[in-house]
Amino acid sequence: MRDANTRFAAWFNRVTPKGLYPRSLLIIVTPMVILQSVVAFVFMERHYNTVTRRLSAAVSQDISAVVALYDLLPKDRDFTELRRVAWRNLALNVTVLPPDPLPPPGPKPFFSVLDSSLSREIGRRIQQPVWIDTVGRSNLIEVRIKMDDAVLRIFAPRNAAYASNSHIFILWMVGTSLVLLTVAILFLRNQIRPIENLADAAEAFGKGRDVENFRPRGAREVRRAAIAFLEMKRRIERQIEQRTTMLAGVSHDMRTILTRFKLELAFLGEGPETEALKKDVDELAGMLEAYLAFARGDPGEQTALTDMAALVEDLRLNAERDGAIAEASFMGPPLVEVKGDQLKRCVGNLVNNAVRHASRVAITGTRDARWLMVSVDDDGPGIPEEKREEVFRPFLRLDDARNQDDGGSGLGLSIARDIARAHGGEVILADSPMGGLRATVRIPV
Ligand SMILES: Nc1ncnc2c1ncn2[C@@H]1O[C@H](COP(=O)(O)OP(=O)(O)OP(=O)(O)O)[C@@H](O)[C@H]1O
Ligand SMILES: [Mg+2]
Numbered sequence: 001m002r003d004a005n006t007r008f009a010a011w012f013n014r015v016t017p018k019g020l021y022p023r024s025l026l027i028i029v030t031p032m033v034i035l036q037s038v039v040a041f042v043f044m045e046r047h048y049n050t051v052t053r054r055l056s057a058a059v060s061q062d063i064s065a066v067v068a069l070y071d072l073l074p075k076d077r078d079f080t081e082l083r084r085v086a087w088r089n090l091a092l093n094v095t096v097l098p099p100d101p102l103p104p105p106g107p108k109p110f111f112s113v114l115d116s117s118l119s120r121e122i123g124r125r126i127q128q129p130v131w132i133d134t135v136g137r138s139n140l141i142e143v144r145i146k147m148d149d150a151v152l153r154i155f156a157p158r159n160a161a162y163a164s165n166s167h168i169f170i171l172w173m174v175g176t177s178l179v180l181l182t183v184a185i186l187f188l189r190n191q192i193r194p195i196e197n198l199a200d201a202a203e204a205f206g207k208g209r210d211v212e213n214f215r216p217r218g219a220r221e222v223r224r225a226a227i228a229f230l231e232m233k234r235r236i237e238r239q240i241e242q243r244t245t246m247l248a249g250v251s252h253d254m255r256t257i258l259t260r261f262k263l264e265l266a267f268l269g270e271g272p273e274t275e276a277l278k279k280d281v282d283e284l285a286g287m288l289e290a291y292l293a294f295a296r297g298d299p300g301e302q303t304a305l306t307d308m309a310a311l312v313e314d315l316r317l318n319a320e321r322d323g324a325i326a327e328a329s330f331m332g333p334p335l336v337e338v339k340g341d342q343l344k345r346c347v348g349n350l351v352n353n354a355v356r357h358a359s360r361v362a363i364t365g366t367r368d369a370r371w372l373m374v375s376v377d378d379d380g381p382g383i384p385e386e387k388r389e390e391v392f393r394p395f396l397r398l399d400d401a402r403n404q405d406d407g408g409s410g411l412g413l414s415i416a417r418d419i420a421r422a423h424g425g426e427v428i429l430a431d432s433p434m435g436g437l438r439a440t441v442r443i444p445v
Pocket of ligand 1: 349353354357378380381382383391392396397398408409410411412413414436437
């Protein structure tokens with residue numbers, strides 16, 4: 001039972017539209033259509049059928065009166081008396097034909113209340129064989145009755161037997177609902193646009209883009225959500241700013257002390273014991289320099305359309321200059337809305353790592369409707385699976401022992417991840433088919 005329930009819910013979710021706008025429209029339109037269908041059905045079934053039946057009954061009563069008159073009145077040559085009474089008093093056009101057999105019954109109209117109810121009513125009142133044609137002429141009904149010595153042909157006006165103006169009711173109904181629907185669509189548009197704007201703003205902020213001229217608008221709840229979003233955005237921005245200034249302050253103060261250190265070391269003069277100390281101080285200064293650059297991180301660069309194919313080619317040239325065998329390719333529309341310099345630094349760090357650890361480097365960019373991805377493959381030693389999270393930590397270097405003097409401070413991957421996340425994306429490490437590491441930057445577009 002519960003299983004069926006969830007299956008139904010899943011199916012229902014699948015078939016109903018996903019957007020808020022079509023959903024709200026559906027909520028308005030469905031009851032309207034159902035209501036109108038029910039009203040139309042009841043009207044047709046009850047009112048219209050009853051009226052038609054009554055009218056048919058009246059016509060068949062008139063016809064049976066004509067039949068009775070035919071028996072009563074003197075049978076002169078052309079039945080003037082009968083025809084006059086029928087025409088003047090009953091609006092029926094009567095002709096008396098020779099007693100030929102009745103024509104075979106004509107084709108029944110597929111859906112006609114008139115035909116069935118008229119046949120039924122006439123059949124109830126007249127015993128003689130009857131032939132009815134409701135289709136042949138547009139506004140007349142033809143009825144033939146076989147008497148003993150003649151055939152009576154009677155034309156009755158169609159609208160005397162038939163509630164014919166019911167389509168006006170339907171016309172009114174459909175017309176009114178169209179007007180109401182248009183009004184509803186216009187109003188709904190205005191209600192939904194602020195929600196769409198809020199969604200766009202939140203998405204843009206998540207991707208590190210500017211949220212320009214976004215103001216809370218619309219219904220009270222939507223406005224509340226928008227205000228909350230703006231508050232949250234302001235808090236996050238303030239927090240980032242605070243972090244940056246604090247780190248910069250700390251680094252700056254420490255640099256002042258380090259400079260003093262170096263000065264004092266210089267006064268101590270050359271010697272084996274100061275040599276090691278000097279090296280340590282230099283390293284510390286280098287780390288601090290890198291840290292300062294990291295802390296300065298996001299100097300408020302604005303997003304702009306950036307040619308990713310050119311960026312990838314640029315990085316390839318840099319890699320070759322640094323002595324690697326490099327290839328690069330880009331697939332998809334290359335213009336992407338990102339912070340160009342930052343992203344170049346991000347992918348550049350990955351390329352630098354590859355160049356430092358391997359001899360061959362491949363940079364592959366792809367861009368589809370949802371993601372921009374740039375992968376950097378190399379044929380170096382790679383990073384073991386269990387270390388792949390750890391290496392993102394600032395100042396962490398796996399190959400400390402191997403090449404301490406290489407100038408690496410262990411910030412490259414941290415900075416790359418920072419930039420990718422500021423774009424709403426991520427840096428992912430994996431095995432490369434080339435044998436080394438594959439580092440992929442993935443950013444939503
Ligand atoms: N392509 C790679 N192949 C093998 N090991 C790598 C690769 N990329 C990074 N690593 C390992 O991850 C560690 C961290 O890399 P990260 O880029 O953060 O720092 P770094 O390269 O040592 O210094 P920096 O990038 O600041 O100059 C490196 O020390 C290295 O051991
Ligand atoms: Mg690095």
